[in-house]
């Protein structure tokens with residue numbers, strides 16, 4: 001489906017574009033250096049309704065559709081990919097999962113603080129030995145009266161240190177494989193819930209990525225999300241939406257890289273003329289713009305399917321696969337167009353290149369997306 005944006009979607013995109021380029025962009029380069037978490041961005045973003053975009057107004061959210069959300073997320077990623085990944089996990093994975101699977105009591109208790117930005121959400125599925133294969137996770141949750149006692153270690157958790165609320169998965173019955181995994185709502189400060197090492201990353205440096213350790217951590221049964229054994233389904237459904245978010249991040253960073261390269265090419269002279277006059281470079285820019293637009297269409301098409309209530313697993317994986325591979329090609333070419341200046345930190349393109357690298361890895365590698373897509377093609381597991 002090709003997209004035709006409504007006046008409201010255009011208004012939201014343009015409002016976020018202005019905010020992002022005026023406010024978020026200003027500190028992005030510095031934060032990449034200092035690794036300072038962009039808390040002040042999130043305060044302002046929550047005032048604009050960007051921290052609970054798809055959550056209905058009755059829980060304090062903005063109640064927008066997914067198309068508006070991905071347009072907004074792309075605009076934030078254009079200026080600061082670190083801010084965008086936190087926004088993405090918070091909105092598409094954490095808020096959405098609580099809204100979809102939470103009880104009325106959980107929604108009323110937890111969503112208002114998330115959508116107001118007072119508390120930021122994290123999602124803890126991955127473990128040291130369970131990345132692409134989350135069913136092999138080892139974290140255990142053993143029932144003890146009204147509580148579950150959690151033990152284990154989660155790895156590579158976006159916002160692990162700064163989150164107020166984490167959705168964590170753990171085994172309540174390992175003999176049942178994926179049907180024995182459950183999901184829990186874990187508040188910061190819960191005894192036995194410990195933030196472990198913070199990773200030193202090549203990109204997305206202002207977003208913290210940490211280990212989370214459960215050491216006899218007692219979680220009350222009122223904080224079980226869904227039913228016992230629903231954890232894998234909750235995670236997979238959340239990742240469907242999360243993967244459209246990674247496509248949106250990819251489109252935003254790619255557009256920023258192309259715009260930076262065009263700006264450079266229209267200022268830089270070599271051989272007596274602007275380098276933007278050379279056909280080799282112009283054709284490179286033409287191909288880059290076409291690839292970005294193709295990714296944008298896939299992103300919008302998957303978002304539109306979600307908004308229509310259709311199953312969109314296949315389209316989310318296609319959008320994530322194409323867009324994340326695309327942004328790695330585009331940032332590489334944009335850096336090349338800068339020549340030697342692309343390799344130094346004075347220009348933002350080297351940050352775009354580093355930030356984009358993880359997009360083909362997190363929330364399911366490109367290879368995992370191909371597993372999902374090929375399973376649909378060959379009808380091995382699910383149909384679209």
Ligand code: CAA
Nearest residue numbers: 089125131132134135157158233236237313362363364368
């Ligand atoms: N929606 C709903 N249910 C789904 C689903 C989906 N998209 N995908 C699978 N399921 C259900 C299936 O219907 C099946 O349920 P039943 O047994 O009841 O029929 C069950 O889950 C098992 O399905 P599969 O047999 O297809 O599962 P699998 O073990 O073969 O795994 C996989 C499939 C696609 C490889 C999956 O394991 C996967 O996506 N792996 C990658 C994990 C990933 O993306 N990790 C990133 C973590 S988050 C992150 O990156 C960092 C961060 O901070 C956000």
